Amino acid sequence: MSQAPQAPTIAPGPEIVRFRRIVTGHNAQGRSVILSDEPCPHVVPIMNQANFAVTNFWKTMATPANNGRATEADLCSQPTPVAPPDGGSIFRVVQFPPDKDWAAKAAAAGGSMAIDETAKTASTGGPVRHAHMHRTRSLDYAIVLSGEIWAVMDEGETKMVAGDVLIQRGTNHAWANRSGAPCVVAFVLIDAQPLD
Numbered sequence: 017m018s019q020a021p022q023a024p025t026i027a028p029g030p031e032i033v034r035f036r037r038i039v040t041g042h043n044a045q046g047r048s049v050i051l052s053d054e055p056c057p058h059v060v061p062i063m064n065q066a067n068f069a070v071t072n073f074w075k076t077m078a079t080p081a082n083n084g085r086a087t088e089a090d091l092c093s094q095p096t097p098v099a100p101p102d103g104g105s106i107f108r109v110v111q112f113p114p115d116k117d118w119a120a121k122a123a124a125a126g127g128s129m130a131i132d133e134t135a136k137t138a139s140t141g142g143p144v145r146h147a148h149m150h151r152t153r154s155l156d157y158a159i160v161l162s163g164e165i166w167a168v169m170d171e172g173e174t175k176m177v178a179g180d181v182l183i184q185r186g187t188n189h190a191w192a193n194r195s196g197a198p199c200v201v202a203f204v205l206i207d208a209q210p211l212d
Contacts, residue, residue: 028059029066032111033200037073039090058092063121067113067198072096077104079206099152100205109202112165112193122147145170146190154205156184163199166192186211 037056043049058072072092076082100106146168158167164177168190176182186208193199 025064026061026066028061028069031067031198032059032069033071033109034059035071035073035109039074042084058096062110063118065113065118067111067117069111071109071111073107073109075101075104075106077101079103079105081105098150098205100154100207103207105204105206107202107204109161109200110191112163112191112199112201114193114196114198119147145173146192148190149188150190151186151188152205153186153208153210155186155208156182156206157204158182158184159202161200161202163193163197164195165199165201166194168192 035056037052037054038050039052041049041051056071056073060070060072062068062070075091075096077091096106096108149168149170158176158181160176160178160180162178164175166173166175167182167184170188173192191201
């Protein structure tokens with residue numbers, strides 16, 4: 017999953033990992049150059065919590081992507097929902113605080129919280145196993161960078177630690193951080209054919 021930014025009313029806290037983003041491109045002669053090298057500017061709190069945030073690095077509007085000089089705009093400066101654009105992709109990192117840090121908000125919302133309009137709360141005929149159960153029409157590559165997190169499915173779950181990789185294939189899922197420390201996960205989401 018990757019969390020979608022909403023209009024933030026707070027800034028990301030100092031505990032949120034800041035990443036350096038280097039973007040390459042081409043000059044007028046078609047030679048490779050570094051276009052930018054700076055801290056990624058697209059860090060957005062989730063659920064209006066300073067310690068729960070997404071960093072969006074890059075978004076494409078089509079697959080295959082167009083790497084030509086005319087397409088070097090940073091599309092992450094626009095609102096970026098959970099799911100990738102139709103035919104596109106998103107690369108992001110999410111820093112998940114322990115579930116206990118936001119559990120009261122989920123309980124106040126009735127126990128289930130839709131992430132955004134592109135990540136529907138999925139109902140598959142059983143009890144909701146986690147407040148953020150959802151699915152998107154995408155193929156997602158998830159890489160745990162630090163900490164630990166549980167990948168929760170409708171049936172079954174598995175604990176992931178730094179270095180573990182999950183291939184999420186349009187399934188209903190959630191991410192549960194049952195530890196007492198943050199977990200940082202990198203995600204690449206690629207638009208996929210609908211399951212239904």
